[in-house]
């Protein structure tokens with residue numbers, strides 16, 4: 001319905017509704033004359049049958065279509081908000097899995113490589129504990145900014161929860177993905193957040209997996225694998241990338 005309104009335009013639909021209202025009104029009035037008075041419709045009858053809907057239908061339909069369009073726009077906005085993480089504006093966990101699933105399936109069908117990146121901010125708890133929760137939030141939004149500056153438009157970035165992020169780099173080889181993670185480490189090294197005149201620096205640990213997926217692979221199984229690499233990155237000193245299987 002709403003697509004038809006957008007396609008034809010509000011004025012055309014109002015015109016159509018008015019035309020249908022006038023025709024229906026004329027038809028019903030003629031029937032009333034025929035059934036009750038056993039005669040053809042009179043001139044006054046014709047005038048009333050045309051003028052009544054003509055004065056009401058355009059205004060009422062214009063108003064109702066406006067309400068419908070507003071409700072539909074709000075519904076679209078709510079759907080978008082439901083898929084975004086409120087703090088960072090990145091995809092939330094559910095939306096990330098939905099989008100990534102589509103791209104993994106596409107890579108399986110076309111037999112092209114994808115790279116999956118799992119990221120976790122280092123010692124994030126100590127930022128919260130030392131400088132407060134709002135400093136932690138600032139670090140998360142700053143990290144998002146840096147992350148986006150290193151990513152392509154086509155990359156799918158999600159905040160999976162807390163200080164845990166994931167990215168799917170479509171059609172990206174192992175070398176390209178590794179270069180991306182190094183660019184990110186470097187960019188974070190040059191970045192900091194300022195809390196009450198104190199500059200705070202922070203780092204990220206990364207697990208990376210690049211492959212041409214097969215029918216056996218799902219985004220869940222790939223993330224599970226790459227989480228193992230992230231764990232190794234944490235345990236081998238943090239602020240580094242560990243590539244799965246190397």
Ligand SMILES: Nc1nc2c(ncn2[C@@H]2O[C@H](COP(=O)(O)OP(=O)(O)OP(=O)(O)O)[C@@H](O)[C@H]2O)c(=O)[nH]1
Pocket residue numbers: 087120121122123124125126128132133134135136137140161162163234238
């Ligand atoms: N400010 C802020 N903190 C959050 C948010 N979500 C989770 N956290 C905090 O993130 C911290 C995560 O701490 P840990 O899981 O111990 O991880 P970590 O301190 O980064 O340690 P490593 O991962 O081992 O380097 C906890 O203190 C959570 O309370 C958030 O939205 N905002």
